[in-house]
Amino acid sequence: MEQEIKLMKMSEVAGTTFDSGCGCGDGICGTGMSVDTKETKENAKMSETSKDYLVEGMTCAHCVGSVTKAVAGIDGVEDVEIELNAGGASKVSITSEGPIDETVLSAAIEDAGYNLVK
Numbered sequence: 001m002e003q004e005i006k007l008m009k010m011s012e013v014a015g016t017t018f019d020s021g022c023g024c025g026d027g028i029c030g031t032g033m034s035v036d037t038k039e040t041k042e043n044a045k046m047s048e049t050s051k052d053y054l055v056e057g058m059t060c061a062h063c064v065g066s067v068t069k070a071v072a073g074i075d076g077v078e079d080v081e082i083e084l085n086a087g088g089a090s091k092v093s094i095t096s097e098g099p100i101d102e103t104v105l106s107a108a109i110e111d112a113g114y115n116l117v118k
């Protein structure tokens with residue numbers, strides 16, 4: 001009986017914490033969140049991917065910088081390397097924590113003012 005009462009109290013505390021929108025980093029909810037993050041990162045490392053794309057419209061180092069910045073801002077992207085082919089399609093090598101969503105990639109590149117060929 002005593003154990004049951006203690007368990008109920010703990011879940012009540014946890015529920016209250018969530019309902020009040022706590023900002024704790026090391027409480028019950030904070031611990032749960034950090035465990036999830038670690039698992040995601042470990043899984044991501046296992047599936048690290050490197051893929052080449054072609055982007056049209058880059059003509060100088062400034063363009064390369066713009067595209068690099070745009071691509072690097074995408075979730076999961078770890079490294080971006082661009083071989084500039086001024087006036088043609090430049091090779092963009094992207095290393096990421098997993099497959100990149102090409103819709104997101106294409107949108108990011110278009111936002112920067114360039115065109116993802118493939």
Ligand SMILES: [Cu+2]
Pocket residue numbers: 058059060061062063064
């Ligand atoms: Cu330029």
